[in-house]
Structure formats: structure tokens, C-alpha cells
Amino acid sequence: MRNNSLKAAFQYKRIDLSNVNKFDSKKAENMGATLKQIWNYLKMEKGKLFLVILMVFISSIFALLGPFLVGMSIDNFIAVQQLNGLGLLLVGLVIVYIIHSLSLFLQNYWMVDISQQTVYTLRKNLFEQFHRLPISYFDKRQHGELMSRLTNDIDNINNTLNQSVIQIFASILTLLGTVSIMLYLSPVLTLVTMSIIPVMFFSMRWITRRTGPLYKLQQRDLGDVNGYVEEIVSGQHVVKTYSQEDYVTSQFEQRNKSLQNTGFWALTISGFIPKIMNTLNFLSFAMIAFVGGVLVITSDGSLVTVGTIVIFTEYARQFTRPLNELSNQFNLLLSAIAGAERVFQVMDETGEEIDEKDAVEIPDTKGHLVFNQVSFGYESAKILNDISFEARSGEMIAFVGHTGAGKTTIINLISRFYNYNSGQITLDGIDIKKIKRSSLRKHMAFVLQDTFLFHGTIRENIRYGRLEATDEEIEQAAKDANAHDFILSLQDKYDTILDQDGSGISQGQKQLLTIARALLAEPKILILDEATSNIDTVTELKIQEALKRLMKGRTSFVIAHRLNTIREADEIIMLENGEIMEQGNHQELMNLQGKYYQLYQ
DSSP: OHHHHHHHHHHHHHHHHHHHGGGHHHHHHHHHHHHHHHHHHHGGGHHHHHHHHHHHHHHHHHHHHHHHHHHHHIIIIITTTOOTTHHHHHHHHHHHHHHHHHHHHHHHHHHHHHHHHHHHHHHHHHHHHHHHSOHHHHHTSOHHHHHHIIIIIHHHHHHHHHHHHHHHHHHHHHHHHHHHHHHHHOHHHHHHHHTTHHHHHHHHHHHHHHHHHHHHHHHHHHHHHHHHHHHHHHTHHHHHHTTOHHHHHHHHHHHHHHHHHHHHHHHHHHTHHHHHHHHHHHHHHHHHHHHHHHHHHHHTTSSOOHHHHHHHHHHHHHHHHHHHHHHHHHHHHHHHHHHHHHHHHHHTSOOSOOOOTTOBOOSOOOOOEEEEEEEEEETTEEEEEEEEEEEOTTOEEEEEOSTTSSHHHHHHHHTTSSOOSEEEEEETTEEGGGBOHHHHHHTEEEEOSSOOOOSEEHHHHHHTTOTTOOHHHHHHHHHHTTOHHHHHTSTTGGGOEEOTTOTTSOHHHHHHHHHHHHHHHOOSEEEEEOTTTTOOHHHHHHHHHHHHHHHTTSEEEEEOSSGGGGTTOSEEEEEETTEEEEEEOHHHHHHHTSHHHHHHO
16 A cells, blocks of 8 residues: 555656646746736835844844854853953843844844735735626636635745745845855865855755746645635535535545645655755764864964864854755745745736726616627627617516527626627617726616625625615615515514525525615616526515516616516517527517527427
8 A cells, every 4th residue: 555655656746747847948937027026015115124124134243243252252261261351251242142132023023014014915906806807707717716816825925925035134144144254264164164055056956946836736736626615615505416425525535636746745845955954064063073173183273273163163054054044935935936926817817998098987877778780709709790679768678598599698798797899889879888887887786597695684785786875775675675574584684694605595585685785776777687597486476576666667688588577578589699580579579480489389
């Protein structure tokens, strides 16, 4: 069993590293661009960042000063048995370490503030970007995978900013200071200490060339796992209905195993760093002790003193420690960059098309909408072709046809979730491309087949239609939607907390709440997507009655799956393959005895 596991692991390593090679060509370019974007956020806190760097500079100087004073005490006082002045030097040593500790505290305190502010701004901007992206972006991606970018990837950046920025600055300064003092004290011992650098360099290069791409794969696999979990949790009813628990578990197991393997190799390879550094550190100590001892004996202390050897052993540790920390922080930095790249991929996505320069606000509308030879295609696929119809103020227009006929696409064009390619759509005689999207949608309300309720009270869910509405207006909307009675039957009435899926109330009751929300919005244009499907007869009658109140005096567009619900429509449009096959009222289409007649029969 163990041999099989190892074989599978190394087989994965071979497969995974072939994927890793895909990242090599653009790795440096992407890393530079990502670091530049992170810096753009960091420099918003330039004042505090300067203070952090100042404290790092002070702490690095005093960290180097401590061992130097210890060496001086050995050579100038202890070795020659001179006590006069030793107490003063020890007091100075205490002051050095107090200042060193204080500067460490301040630099960490300010850096935490900087990182939290940076991550706050980054998370805020990413969330705002989600709302700028077009609907098509979310249609093509798992929501859980996008959530992973907002949570895991940004947390990864946060952790790295807290740890790495200070450590990198401190390590570089400590390294430069250590080498300078070592050269001043003994060039020979400095050369001995630095002889380990080539081994260290090639070791780190071998490791980081593998861990960087592996961290990217790890973040990708983590997003894949989160996306799948979100999808399956949302679809639990379907999973249980078809008894597919074993299947989805096996699918999750594959994704989870992929994440485990990627994380295993990323952490295993990066875990070589402290082992290599410790080995080189011990080797450096041995070499300094041997060479230093030989120099002390052969030169009778003229070239090197015992105090100098003590200083060098401490500085050798301070020389390898920053190199070790730089290597470790570089791995953390690679992990953060992998997460940051995924965040900035979303940030760099083209948002929903901005309003045209001459787009206007419409304070009011009659709801008179005209399609004139409208065609639309998405990603080279033609979806609508030469669509023409007119919806006068207060009329009800129904769209019927088989799945894929283009019904939902027409609705998306009306609400400008997509822009048509040719032809023209006008509202009250104004091309809708000349109307600001926010202004256009402000006059619309949607009641869809798949109800969506936010986590919160019933009152808050209804108020979402018009945030400034009073409690009295909310209750009146609930009464008009036939929802008031069932709300009062609940223990907390309008203050009843609903989960996102509205658990605790029926599907029909959820639909009544969405109708109340639409009523509260007081729209001039109403879009309905078969709001009565999968509803019991009694609730359906309540919904139909509420919908009649809702549609009264409003221009309504209805996607119909049950044709008996649209008999009273002013115009019914029969669609097939993105084209209008028939249009007219119910009686006219029945008299034609064409496709609508056949579908109705």
C-alpha cells in the first residue's frame, strides 16, 4: 500500500511538473506586473510605510551592534581581565536591545495597519468589480471559485504582507550590514563565511523554480474545490433526488486529491529550504571555528582575536539567517503572487460596457418599447435574427417557444444585460443605447421562475425593491401581493429571518415575496419568467391574482411555459431558432392553426 501511494505521488509529481513548465515563459513578466499592482495599493499608505522602513533600518543596525559590543567586551575586558568600564558597556548593551525590541514592535504595529488597510481596499475594489462585470461573466464561471478569490486569495495576500514585507527589508539591510562589519573585522573569515553562497544560491534557485508554479496550481485547485462545494451545496435537492451522493463524493474526492497533491509538493519542496539552510549554517560555524582557531594560534592574535571569532560566529548566523528568511519569504511571496494574480485577473476583466457619452437619465417612462429588425449574436453564435415587435404602454407581451428559441435573450436585451448587434430598440422613442443602464433598470422589476431571497428579515427582502420605502408601504405591498396573511402567521411576522434559499417557507410563499418586492419598486416595465410553475393550485390562484395587480397599468413582458397563463396577452410572439414565426393575440394565433396552435394543443 505504501509503495503504491509513493508511486502515485511521484507519478503525480511528473504530471504536475509538466504543467508547471507552462508557467515558466511568462512567469517573470506576470510576477513583475502583479508586484507593481500590489505596490499601487501599498503606496496609498506611504507615510506609514516610510515609518516602517525607518524602524526596520533602526532594528537592523541595533541587531548588528549587539554582537559587536559582545565581542568588544571579550577582547577589551574579559580576555585582559579588565573590569573598569565593563559595567558601562553592559548598560549600553541593554539599551541597544531595548531600542531593538521597541523598533521591532513599532514596525510590526504599523505594518499590520498598512496590510489591513491594503487588503480592505483590495477586497472592496474586488467586490465593486464584481458588480461592474457583465452577467455573461458570471454565467461562465463557478460562483464558489469567484468566492475563493475574494476570501482565500486575498487572505493569502494579507498574511504575506504582514510577514514578508518587513522580513525582506530587514533581511536585506541585515545582510548588507553584516557583510560590511565582517569585512572590516576580518576579510579572511568573511571569505570563509561567504563560501557557502554558491551552494545556497543554486539550491534556492532549484527550489523556487518549482514552488512558484506549484503555488499557482495550488490556488487554482483550491478555487476549483471551493467552486464545486458551492455548486453541490446549492444543488443538494437535486443530488438527493437522484441519489447521486456517491457520485458527487467521488467527484469531490478527485478535486480534493488534486489539491492535496499540489499542496504536498509545494510544501515539501519549499520545506527543503530550512533543512539546507541549517546544514549550511552548521557548516559555516565549523569552518569559522576551524579557520579562526588556526589564525589565532598561528598569528598569536595579531590577525584574529577570540572576540572576533565570537563576533563572526554570531554574524555567520546573522548572515545565513537573512538569506534563510529571504528564501522562506520568497516562497510566501510566490504563494501571495499566485493569489494576487487570480485577484487581479478579475480586476482586469472588462466590465459591463460603460454608458455612451451622450447617454441620458430618464426620470419617467411610459413603457412604450419597440424592437425594429434587431439581431444579436454572442461569441460568433447567431441567437436572434431580425426581431421586430411593438409593446405599447400598459400592454402585455408574451414570448413562447421551445428551449433555446431566444426568449430569455430578448429579455436580456430589453434590460441591457447585452447590447444588440444591429437594428434598434427604442423606449418612448429613445434608443435604449442612449439611456443610462442604471436609469433604464430603475424603471424595471423582475419576477423570475427561480426566486432569490437574501439572508435577512422578510421586511428587508421586500424593501430591496425600494430602499427608502416605509414599513407601511412594505406591508401594503405585501397585502397587494397576497403575502400579508402568511407573513402574519409566522412567529416573528415581518421580522422573520430568512436564509438565502428562503428555507422555512414554501416555494409559493417565496414567489409572493418577490411579487411584493416588485410591487414596492413601482416599475413601469415588468418582466415575468413563468412565476407560477411548480406551485400548488391554491397558491397559484393567489399568485395570479397578485400578478394581475402588479401588471395593471404597466408594460409587461412574459416568458410563458404554460400557455393557459397568457390567453389574455395583448400580443403573443412565437419564437423558433431566434426568429419570429408567428405573432398576434391568442385567438388570432389559434385561428392560424400554425405552430402556436400545435404547441397549445
